[in-house]
Amino acid sequence: MSNEFKYIIFHKPYGVLSQFTQETPQHKTLKDYIPVPDVYPVGRLDWDSEGLLLLTNNGQLQHRLSNPRFGHERTYWVQVERIPDENAIAQLQTGVQIQDYRTRPAKVRLLPTTPNLPERDPPVRFRKNVPTAWLEMTLTEGKNRQVRRMTAAVGFPTLRLVRISIARVHLDCLQPGEWRDLTPSELELLHNMPKAGKAVYRRTV
Structure with missing residues (x-):
């Protein structure tokens, strides 16, 4: 072996x-x-x-x-319902309360265009007449379903979540x-x- x-x-x-x-x-x-x-x-x-x-x-x-404790970065592209405003993004950046835990500060920005990703199988189910947006979120921690809970906490539920990097890979x-x-x-x-x-x-x- x-x-x-x-x-x-x-x-x-x-x-x-x-x-x-x-x-x-x-x-x-x-x-x-x-x-x-x-x-x-x-x-x-x-x-x-x-x-x-x-x-x-x-x-x-x-x-x-x-x-x-090593705090390496994990970056995600996150499709959410509706278009987050500056206040929601600021909350995600500074930390939000998830049950009994407050998330660490994170790098969060609204992507200007839809990222170039393969179609999901099965496709995301959209609500009629509800716009969507994409966020780029970089965290230094990985609690259970953290990204989904963070976006839900500020009023923008996650529809699709794709991790695009870990550390520098x-x-x-x-x-x-x-x-x-x-x-x-x-x-x-x-x-x-x-x-x-x-x-x-x-x-x-």
């Missing part, structure tokens, strides 16, 4: 669980797409979210990327269901991430 570390980037489609074992027959799992043994997802994406998922068998790197042109090994330059970026969580957080807010 090889002792070499493996590093994979995967574009997780809608309706796929971020695990290799099937718990519900209506959802596919990573096993349906990635025929590589002994790799595990770094963090997770909910079944109804899409986008970048990293997988590795390097436990140390997996811990650094998953542990919130980007989804780029990878299509839904496709995966590849990380490039040497991407690996170098990950391994050279600052290790002091507090310092990283201050720089990324």
Whole structure:
């Protein structure tokens, strides 16, 4: 058995669980797409979210990327109902209350145009005569369903959620269901991430 570390980037489609074992027959799992043994997802994406998922068998790197104290950035493109105003965006930027937790400050901006993404399967169901908008949100934490809860808290429910980057690794042109090994330059970026969580957080807010 090889002792070499493996590093994979995967574009997780809608309706796929971020695990290799099937718990519900209506959802596919990573096993349906990635025929590589002994790799595990770094963090997770909910079944109804899409986008970048990293997988590795390097436990140390997996811990650094998953542990919130290291404060690495995760960037999402978020389609919401209606068009958020400046007040809503300011609330998302400074932090919102989610149950008993207040979110960290985040980078949030309204995208001027619809991002270039593959169509979702199944398509998003829109409400007639209700406009939608796209936000770019960069967080340094990953609470359960956090992005959806944040936009709902300021009155703009999430319709579609796509993670486009983790730390300095980007989804780029990878299509839904496709995966590849990380490039040497991407690996170098990950391994050279600052290790002091507090310092990283201050720089990324």
